[in-house]
Amino acid sequence: MVDGPGSYAEWEAVPWEAGELSAVAKDGGGALLLGYTASAPVAKASRHTNGKPAALQLSVDAPSPHTGTGAALLLDGQDAALLRASIVDGAGRVAHLASSNVTFRVVSGPGRIQGTHNGDVHSHLPNDSPTYPAYHGLVRAVVRVTSAAGRPAAERALLAKIDVRGPLAAAARAAADTTATPIVVEASSPGFAPARVTIPTSTDLAADGVMAVAAAGAGKSVRI
Known part of the structure; x- marks a missing residue:
């Protein structure tokens, strides 16, 4: 000592x-x-x-009231969710030596896999791939909205002209349906049953925009 x-x-x-x-x-x-x-x-x-790896779990870190990041993704063509895939043992604890490949895909809803990573600073694998190996039993995925239904019609029209070949233009053109459809994402890995989560979405800028979420969570404790 x-x-x-x-x-x-x-x-x-x-x-x-x-x-x-x-x-x-x-x-x-x-x-x-x-x-x-x-x-x-x-x-x-x-x-x-830890016991031996037994299952794959998938959870949403953001948006989540537990992390102070709101309750839903805003369909503005830009908002993104942070997902966590965990390889766990029979008792539900993260298997920290697990390094299995995990693949993410959007099953339904207005979203796409923007990128993946595992937190390993020594990894040089492409982070825009839907598949990434676990590091200490964990893998992260970023899911970006593909709808701009939460933006005013005038903004959607401008986006279609400015981002002519980009994702915002496509989102703007596809925004005729202004309903907030949830995004369902699946994670899969060899030897484990696939896991799914549902990400809520919203077209309410006043309630689910970035400034509104920040104001609602200011000064409150969060849980990781």
Whole structure:
């Protein structure tokens, strides 16, 4: 154990066995350095060992009220959702050594796979592919809306002229139907049953635009 600024404690040769590993910090002041036993616990952290990869799960990180990112994607031709695919063991815990390829596809609704990644800074794989390997059991996908139904008719007409060959023009031309259809996305990986999630969409700029979402979530706690 090292005392002073930037101090830390290190335990070597800890025997490993499957199950739960807990670390407990106790308030003993300088007692530990003098060989005395600390007393009152002040913090505790626990980790569980993983079982074998057993299933693929898919969840929505944004939009989500839990992350302060609203309740729906705005159909403005630009808004995007962040999805998380997790390879889990039989107890539902992320299998941190899993590296299986995960493929995302839009099953229905006004969306497309914009990109994927796994958080590995050493990865040089193309991030615009619908397939990406898991890193520590996790893969991220970005789903972008392909409808501009939430924009005023005048804006949609301008977009069709400005972004002549781009996705915004296509979204503007396809915006005759102003209903907010959900986007259904599926993730699949060899050896696991596919998983699906539904992403809500909206045409209500006043309620689901970026400024409205930011104002509604300002000062509130979020859950990751």
